[in-house]
Amino acid sequence: AQKITQTQPGMFVQEKEAVTLDCTYDTSDPSYGLFWYKQPSSGEMIFLIYQGSYDQQNATEGRYSLNFQKARKSANLVISASQLGDSAMYFCAMREGANTDKLIFGTGTRLQVFP
Amino acid sequence: DVKVTQSSRYLVKRTGEKVFLECVQDMDHENMFWYRQDPGLGLRLIYFSYDVKMKEKGDIPEGYSVSREKKERFSLILESASTNQTSMYLCATLFGGTYTEAFFGQGTRLTVV
Numbered sequence: 001a002q003k004i005t006q007t008q009p010g011m012f013v014q015e016k017e018a019v020t021l022d023c024t025y026d027t028s029d030p031s032y033g034l035f036w037y038k039q040p041s042s043g044e045m046i047f048l049i050y051q052g053s054y055d056q057q058n059a060t061e062g063r064y065s066l067n068f069q070k071a072r073k074s075a076n077l078v079i080s081a082s083q084l085g086d087s088a089m090y091f092c093a094m095r096e097g098a099n100t101d102k103l104i105f106g107t108g109t110r111l112q113v114f115p
Numbered sequence: 116d117v118k119v120t121q122s123s124r125y126l127v128k129r130t131g132e133k134v135f136l137e138c139v140q141d142m143d144h145e146n147m148f149w150y151r152q153d154p155g156l157g158l159r160l161i162y163f164s165y166d167v168k169m170k171e172k173g174d175i176p177e178g179y180s181v182s183r184e185k186k187e188r189f190s191l192i193l194e195s196a197s198t199n200q201t202s203m204y205l206c207a208t209l210f211g212g213t214y215t216e217a218f219f220g221q222g223t224r225l226t227v228v
Contacts, residue, residue: 006157035217043203044219045207047207047218059202103163103207104160105150105159
């Protein structure tokens with residue numbers, strides 16, 4: 001069963017606008033972590049933001065914020081003031097496991113920012 | 116900065132060959148992972164290791180094995196390469212203390228002909 005679901009294969013946003021990339025997850029482990037990664041066409045994986053399951057506040061890193069809704073099991077990435085350089089694949093990931101840490105990824109969302 | 120190095124950027128192998136993909140990290144991270152990335156399928160976990168000589172199957176282990184004899188090195192082995200194993204392979208590490216960031220290698224583009 002898919003544990004990380006990204007339902008948007010592709011998204012378009014105009015420069016300077018905000019965009020939300022969706023991510024839902026499924027786990028029965030009370031301790032887990034959620035990540036977002038950016039993969040530009042060069043192929044490198046760039047870490048964007050992390051949210052722990054016990055964190056009270058939503059994580060923010062510059063123009064990136066994570067809209068963490070624990071009861072809904074969603075961890076959407078919000079990018080404010082989009083830039084052309086934000087065009088890339090975006091992956092949501094989850095770390096789970098009480099004794100061994102398993103890190104799994106979603107299928108990704110391709111974001112294209114247009115002028 | 117943590118550095119994760121994969122032994123090859125590009126690799127071409129023949130069907131039936133035994134293939135070794137190496138991943139080395141220069142930090143003391145307990146957890147290491149091997150993924151394959153295919154268009155539309157995202158990153159799929161093949162195997163992971165949480166300590167030396169300890170390994171667990173991921174979601175798609177068939178046709179692969181792994182070895183972790185030293186903490187810094189995690190090897191992915193294709194016992195008998197097949198064309199459906201043509202893919203991009205990514206290695207990652209995760210520090211067991213804080214868990215807040217996973218670090219990736221540059222990837223190995225493997226083509227099996």
